[in-house]
Amino acid sequence: MTVDVLSSIKGAKPSETVNKLFDVIKNANINNTTIVENKNAVFLDDLREDVVVDSSEIEKQIIIENFPKEKNGYLVVAKVIEE
């Protein structure tokens, strides 16, 4: 897939400036055998409780207010199934 499709940005093309940054990484003389350690992973024994927390009335009201389009009391989204 091309980057314009991946990014959902019309006509997007890779930038020369950004490619220069990537070239530095490609050419970096580093020890490729190092195993990437995921030091940012969270611990499974320290997860929050799996419970549903209902939003407050004001939160629900603002979420609806933020919705881009409304028609006859319904929130309008684009058709997902075209054919």
Place this chain on the structure above:
Amino acid sequence: MSEIRKIHQQLMNKEITCTKLVQDRLDLLKQNTHNTVNSLLDETALALAKKVDAKIESGEEIVLLEGIPFGIKDVYMVQGTYTTASSDLLKKYKSAYTATAIQKLLDAGAIPLVKENCDSFGHGSSSENTIFGAVKNAVNPTLVGGGSSGGSAVNVAKDFTVFSIGGDTGGSIRQPAGYNNVFGFKPTYGRISRFGLMAYASSTDCVGPIAKSTEDIRIVLNAMSGKDVKDQTTYQSSSISKENILNTDAIKTVGYFKNFINNDAISAEIKADFLASIEKIKAKGIEVKELDFFESDTLVSTYYTLAMAETASNLSRLDGTNYGNRIEGDNLKDTYSITRSENFSEESKRRIVGGNQVLSQGFSDEIYLKGLNVRDQIAANFEKDFKEVDIILSPVTPNLPPKIGDSLKDPLAMYLSDAYTVGFSLGQLPTLTIPKGTATGLQISAAKNNDELVLQFANFLNDLI
């Protein structure tokens, strides 16, 4: 001198009312020509100030942060306020909830005055990538305010806010603090909850204060720190005491990266001033060691590779479906792409496209995974260094702030200007900008979770330089 303590005393002694304090600052913000304001929170601020005044009038005690006016970078959720990320896409978006860090300040009684201008979604180092006009430097308005938390740093420097809450992913608190001669602290990653901070690059995003003294930084840091079930990367930390950071005997050894100083990219003025600061430290009997580190272009490229990958992923949710400035197309995919093409700035698009490029098949191994590998090596390098030294000192930036307009013309130069800040972000280290030592300040870093030592050394340097 702590501005927070001074105002607290004035309120307690009834030398000023909280309403007047807040109104005066709101007037300054309203009249200011530095483009620091995205929206003012005047009604709620004045209502909160009245409550503080009523409390004082009735003889009740107020706590230290109660009634203190502060600013918030416009990437934090504050329920009911516009939270635009300085972007067209979210220019009418209202927060449904409040960020944990901000809620803690509200709970402590601090009064938010303003949502502050910044680079759109944190994408920039100059606060020019914004729909609200380029932020002008507090000292010289023809220069940039720095970024991405430029509006926050300028507001503190100009005394429009007592402190402001910025966000730092690759230097976005420390660099504008340096450009505007104030203190700016990026704590250890995870010390303060990111819940309610609009995500840029989640693995380095940090919440932090900008203020005019180490004592104010300490007070605000303590108020915001702590474990939060809504951000699983947070950890429990202990409060840093005023007494502990006044004791500067703990620091015996300081290091600096010689390749940061011995290169052509650093200005002669910053280099000379940095080395003069090192000599003053040595003269106090502290051992100073030269350290080896990765080249600047490797640091910048590693940071941007990972940050772009993360922001491409984080911002993929912004498609105009549930919120944001939707622009209708012929079908669902068309709506997504028109909405994103028309509403994201050129800089944000550049980063999203770059991120998708490195995450795509065929590129991820040779760029993204290699970038992760370099990051691990940078972190390992820091671990090794902090076995030898207590503190690493560095300049904040290689050069003085650019003129407004220059960074937009040359994005590569803008990326490279982050050379001294991004390494500490990748290492997730606590790092403070102190507005002393060079024209854009000095950066003090310590090992992970050693935020207290950073503030200790800042007090030492503050007295020394």
